Amino acid sequence: MLDASSQIVLVEHAGEPIPVSLAFRDRTRLSISVHPDGSVTALAPANRSLDEVLAHLNRRRPWIVRQQRHFEKYQPLPLEKRYVCGETHLYLGRQYRLRVRQSGEISVKLVGGYFEVHIPTPKQPQIVAAALGQWYQTHAEQLFSARLEQCRQAAPALRLSGEVKLRVRPMKRRWGSCSEAGTITLNTELVKTPLPCIDYVIMHELCHLRIHNHHPAFYRLLTRCMPDWRQRKECL
Numbered sequence: 001m002l003d004a005s006s007q008i009v010l011v012e013h014a015g016e017p018i019p020v021s022l023a024f025r026d027r028t029r030l031s032i033s034v035h036p037d038g039s040v041t042a043l044a045p046a047n048r049s050l051d052e053v054l055a056h057l058n059r060r061r062p063w064i065v066r067q068q069r070h071f072e073k074y075q076p077l078p079l080e081k082r083y084v085c086g087e088t089h090l091y092l093g094r095q096y097r098l099r100v101r102q103s104g105e106i107s108v109k110l111v112g113g114y115f116e117v118h119i120p121t122p123k124q125p126q127i128v129a130a131a132l133g134q135w136y137q138t139h140a141e142q143l144f145s146a147r148l149e150q151c152r153q154a155a156p157a158l159r160l161s162g163e164v165k166l167r168v169r170p171m172k173r174r175w176g177s178c179s180e181a182g183t184i185t186l187n188t189e190l191v192k193t194p195l196p197c198i199d200y201v202i203m204h205e206l207c208h209l210r211i212h213n214h215h216p217a218f219y220r221l222l223t224r225c226m227p228d229w230r231q232r233k234e235c236l
Contacts, residue, residue: 007022007023008020008022011058018040018068020057022041022053024046025044027044027046029045030043030056037071037077038068038071042057083128083132084098084128089192090193091136093195097113097114098117098128098132099116101122102119106119108135133188136189140168140186141168148202150199155206155224157221157224157225158206158221158225164206168187169185169187171187171188174187175201184208196235197232197236199232200233203222203229207225
């Protein structure tokens, strides 16, 4: 999505233009993201010239096209949730049906194959969504913290010392990120995926604490720490 400081630039591949939403920010590295709907965004350091950024984008054209073709396999994208009885919602890779009950207090529980949501106003989907979203947030924070420590212990090659800062929040375009200050942020939605996928994202971001880019050295480190990361990524 464009904001006031974004602009559309075009790069070409095989004679076809690829629009890229470009924004300049206070950062040290240029990042390029290809999203599930095929759109491309880029964040560039504020001190870079437009010509420098375009040159880098053009060098990355083959990778951009490969990512777009990868996401084409998963079209059409899932429909927006309506938060009504009988609808399915995911947790750790399993589907659970939604059952909404009227109650004086708000609560969410997993009961058998159901998400049971108790709220005072069961016919208001936005209230159901808020209750379920809070349940996901709470469980994601607890689970991700435990999995991060397990992944860290399972990968001595990382040679990490000290506490790793972790944040969990909704993210529109990424499963996770690692800031240059060393804080790992994980998408709350990740808790809906199987545990091997969660561990893959965590290990990916842990490796970024050592190597902040996606150069070959990064993938060599990731392979040492998690040899089957490609299969996990494909599942994700």
